[in-house]
Amino acid sequence: MHVEAHVVALDGPAGSGKSTVARAVASRLGFDYLDTGAMYRAVAFEAIRRGVDPQDAERVGEIAKRMDLEVGERVVVNGADATIEIRGPEVTRAVSSVAAHPKVRSELVLRQREWATGRSGVVMEGRDIATVVFPDAQVKVFLTASEDARADRRSKEMRDRDYSDVAADMVRRDRADSTRAASPLSAAADAIVLDTTALSSDEVVDKVLELARSKWGDVQ
Numbered sequence: 161m162h163v164e165a166h167v168v169a170l171d172g173p174a175g176s177g178k179s180t181v182a183r184a185v186a187s188r189l190g191f192d193y194l195d196t197g198a199m200y201r202a203v204a205f206e207a208i209r210r211g212v213d214p215q216d217a218e219r220v221g222e223i224a225k226r227m228d229l230e231v232g233e234r235v236v237v238n239g240a241d242a243t244i245e246i247r248g249p250e251v252t253r254a255v256s257s258v259a260a261h262p263k264v265r266s267e268l269v270l271r272q273r274e275w276a277t278g279r280s281g282v283v284m285e286g287r288d289i290a291t292v293v294f295p296d297a298q299v300k301v302f303l304t305a306s307e308d309a310r311a312d313r314r315s316k317e318m319r320d321r322d323y324s325d326v327a328a329d330m331v332r333r334d335r336a337d338s339t340r341a342a343s344p345l346s347a348a349a350d351a352i353v354l355d356t357t358a359l360s361s362d363e364v365v366d367k368v369l370e371l372a373r374s375k376w377g378d379v380q
């Protein structure tokens with residue numbers, strides 16, 4: 161695989177601050193941003209919409225292969241705007257099962273690489289960007305934070321849900337994401353691990369930018 165683009169790979173568990181940081185880093189560097197979690201959520205959304213069991217590897221794999229998917233400001237699945245629904249509790253509960261199917265993963269990894277082709281600089285966030293999607297990325301950052309800090313951030317994002325529900329969902333999802341057979345969540349051996357528990361998002365952004373500039377100079 162060849163990587164022509166400047167790739168910033170940002171991985172980590174739920175609530176580690178990836179999305180906020182990835183968007184800010186992309187905007188500061190003038191790079192394009194892709195939230196790969198939204199792609200797994202879109203597959204889960206489509207499976208639920210069609211009444212397909214999220215655990216059904218074969219049928220969910222077919223959905224991923226055939227689906228027409230746009231991920232940007234809005235997430236559009238086979239022509240339907242799913243931007244709001246993909247963040248809802250139903251999709252959140254189903255997404256770990258969907259993301260564990262090797263067929264779903266190989267299809268989405270392919271699309272993620274295609275998306276980066278022809279772009280000069282990209283920030284991609286997910287769980288396996290530095291380990292699988294772009295193992296040659298020059299900037300690899302793995303964000304972590306204490307369980308409490310992560311649950312706190314998540315429940316602030318989901319104001320309509322109870323803290324203990326959000327925390328329980330998050331722990332369950334992290335366990336599933338970290339223990340699945342296909343590309344489990346783990347830091348790449350050459351990733352910089354940043355514990356964000358006591359850092360503001362601006363501080364994390366500055367650290368990632370520092371790293372990017374140490375590799376590429378002033379990229380913008």
Ligand code: DC
Pocket residue numbers: 174196197198200201255256259285286287288289333337
């Ligand atoms: O980042 P998120 O919470 O929106 O991700 C949704 C789910 O998708 C998460 O449970 C793990 C999975 N995921 C994955 O397996 N690989 C990725 N690159 C991104 C997300």
